[in-house]
Amino acid sequence: MFPKLLMRQLRFLRNRPLLNLRFLSDTSTTPSQSCNSTITPNKLHNHSPSSSLNYLELAKFSAIADTWWDSQGPFKPLHAMNPTRLAFIRSTLCRHFRKDPYSARPFEGLSFVDVGCGGGILSELFLSSITISPMKPLARMGATVTGIDAVENNVKIARVHADLDPETSTIEYCCTTAEKLLEEQRKFDAVIALEVIEHVADPAEFCKSLASLTVPNGATVISTINRSIRAYAAAIVAAEYILHWLPKGTHQWSSFLTPEELVLILKRASINVKQMAGFEYNPLTGRWSLSDDISVNFIAFGTKIPR
Incomplete structure (x- = not known):
């Protein structure tokens, strides 16, 4: 459930307009592309006002796309966070969809989309359950998974890796955007x-x-970084400039959202946030765990409000 501090802040903000959101500066964008198309910055002249693409960010991730599955490379923090992120997702979705969390395939019959899937390091886990020992084979969770990303290189890497396993090869990877999926209904x-x-x-x-892609009473899960001084110190200064976990310039502090802002944005999009948790890093073990502390990394689970 929400930490007490967040609940007090939400009560204060409930009837107030959403002010001072420090969003990334808008860039020219193109119409969303199909699964077999390439989204490239040289198509900027065909811009679409409904697209949320930021081409500076796309170019940044395209340049390091071939390192997605290098657990010691630029995406090392995501590999380390994946078990904890998946634990939150599995727990909240099993509760919401009334599935047995101890079942080997709790999400049988459900469809998931991983928006901004990158190289597929999370999409493949949607087909797997968490195991205590990495030496044990992964039990499949049964969801029908679609992974989409606007960077063609990311999708190529994801497809190649998924094809190494007959079960993960069932994932549908598309170089496209959420807006394009909406056009396809x-x-x-x-x-x-x-x-x-x-x-x-x-x-x-x-x-x-994201809300439009979600069926009524369906689930939406978003994780991001809080726009706090502590997050600036941890996610940018420490992670990028001191520890070199991430390439310099990966994040812009002004583009982060506070938990209160994210909750209000989602509410306006007809998503009712039900649960939120923070991620806490233990430098001694090198592992992440779920926490009530949402001052840096946090994840939110919400449900689509029926109309």
Whole structure:
């Protein structure tokens, strides 16, 4: 449930307008592309006002796309966070969809979309359950998974890696955007966007797209970084400049959202946030765990409000 501090802040903000959101500056964007198309900056002249793409961010991740599955490379923090992120997702979605969390395939019959899937390091986990020992084979969780990303190199890497296993090869990877899926009238039981919203041009429009992709009473899960002084010190100064976990310039502090802002943006998009948790890093063990502390990294679970 929400930490007490967040609940007090939400009560204060409930009837106030959403002010001073420090979003990424808008860039020219193109119409969303199909699964077999390439989204490239040289198509900027065909801009679409409804697109939330930010081409500076796309170019940044395209340059390091071939390192997605290098657990010691630029995406090392995401590899380390994945078990904890998946634990939150599995727990909240099993509760919401009334599934047995101890089942080997609790999400049988459900459809998930991983928006901004990158190289597929999370999409593949949606087909797997958490095991205590990495030496044990992964039990499949049964969801029908679609992974989408606007960077073609990311999608190529994801497809190649997924094809190494007959079960993960069932994932549908598309070089496309949430807006394009809406044009195709796609709907999903669960829409998941982890560490993506801080890289889009318009978070509010992005959340509207996520909500539109979610079936009524479906689930939406978003994780991001809080716009706090502590987050600046941890996610930018320490992670990028001291520890070199991430390439310098990966994040812009002004593009982060506070938990209160994210809750209000999602509410306006017809997503009711039900649960939120923080991620806490233990430097002694090198592992992440769920926490009530949402001052740096946090994740939110919400449900689509029926109309």
